Amino acid sequence: MDPFTIALLVIGAFAILGIPIGLSMIGGSIVYLYMRGQDMGLVAERLLNSMFTGYVILAVPLFILAAELMNIGSMTDRLLRFCNALVGRFRGGLAYVNIVQSIVFSGMSGSAFADAAGTGRIIANMMTRDGRYTRSFAAALTASAAVIGPIVPPSIPMVLYALVSNASIGFLFLAGILPGLLMGLMLMVVVFLTARHRSFPVEAPVPLRQLPGITFHAFPALMMPVVLLGGIYSGAMTPTEAAAVAAAYAFIISVVLYRSVSVAQVYSSLVRGARSSVAIGMLIAGALVFNYVVTAENIPQALRIFLEGYDLTPLQFLLMVNVALLLLGCLLEGTAIILIIVPVFIPTANALGIDLVHFGVIAVVNIMIGLITPPYGLLIFIMQSITRAPLRNIFIDLVPFIAALIFALAVITLFPDLVLWLPRQFGYQG
Secondary structure, three states, rough: OOOHHHHHHHHHHHOOOOOHHHHHHHHHHHHHHHHHHOHHHHHHHHHHHHOOOOOHHHHHHHHHHHHHHHHHOHHHHHHHHHHHHHHOOOOOOOHHHHHHHHHHHHHHHHOOOHHOOOOOOOHHHHHHHOOOOOHHHHHHHHHHOOOOOOOOOOOOOHHHHHHHHOOOOOHHHHHHHHHHHHHHHHHHHHHHHHHHHOOOEEOOOOOOOHHHHOOOOOOHHHHHHHHHHHHHHOOOOOOHHHEEEEHHHHHHHHHOOOOOOOHHHHHHHHHHHHHHHHHHHHHHHHHHHHHHHHHHHOOHHHHHHHHHOOOOHHHEEEEEHHHHHHHHOOOOOOOHHHHHHHHHHHHHHHHHOOOHHHHHHHHHHHHHHHHOOOOHHHHHHHHHHOOOOOOOHHHHHHHHHHHHHHHHHHHHHHOOOHHHHHHHOOOOOO
16 A cells, blocks of 8 residues: 555544544654655644745634624624614515625625624524524524625635635635625525515514614724725735734724723633634644645646546536535535645646636635535534524525525636626736
């Protein structure tokens, strides 16, 4: 048995034993280097060179911290009141509010998990109060809407994709805006059809005279995406510096302006942010080491040569990638797919002339859909723990939402100009 196969078996065995996947990949890589007779110090060297010089990686814990700070104050409550004033008056109003708040909140956190655990938790509880919506439908919709979080900028998965592809983070962020809105629109279509079939309730409309006041109270929170994107695309900030500004802005708004946060809550958010950052950092470290093994085995080049033998068109290749990533998303954690699997496809995408920004959006959308596909869909389990709905019922209610998101993915794949139009308005040459 060759060393690479044994390394894969070691990683699989460690993962089955419950060892974190990042440590599992480091362990498998050490076994590979030992069997190849290479210096074990390569692992440490790879980590030091990649982690300590990877300035872009710093954006990940900063965006996580910003999301934690937003979740502890009244910022989320004010945003929900604003979204309810906009769309709550329609049949199934709270379902529309759920989708709109995800789009708005995604422009601040960059994390599907932060969206689901923060505003998602609040809106799901509002939907199930007094039995107005079934718990399973509220869980399914909230999980599906949270998928939009990492598509609309800022986006932690896109930061990680930029790390492995050298694509521009700024243009990736811009490229995600229209696809994210399209995904939200597709979810609204499902809600529109379901609301009439199930006779969902109509919420009491917010008087128009109250809308200016509600907007005023939510305005500082609504300005956060403007500050971030304006700073990045004006050239005033790098994406990593924008992540630091996001964390500082969330702190100032929650603590100083809204005065809705205690010292204990700030401390708890720092601890939770640190734990999440360490978990992702360990996964990045393991992936960077294992990517050395993958490169040493020439797997990306071998895959490119193999696929060239089939004379695939760019569209055929993208469809194959979609199927592969959707299936892998049912089994693997999204960050691991971005850091380990996606880099294998990048040389072939380059050879076929596929734009790497377009390819990155497709990859991230696929991976986010994987968060709501059984059996591994983490967002499903998060919402199940919040709503206490039976998993079987959640899976049933998820089917139309997954179909809607896959339809949006097909549109994004077939029409690259939809993805690249906005980046081109800001000077992108792809």
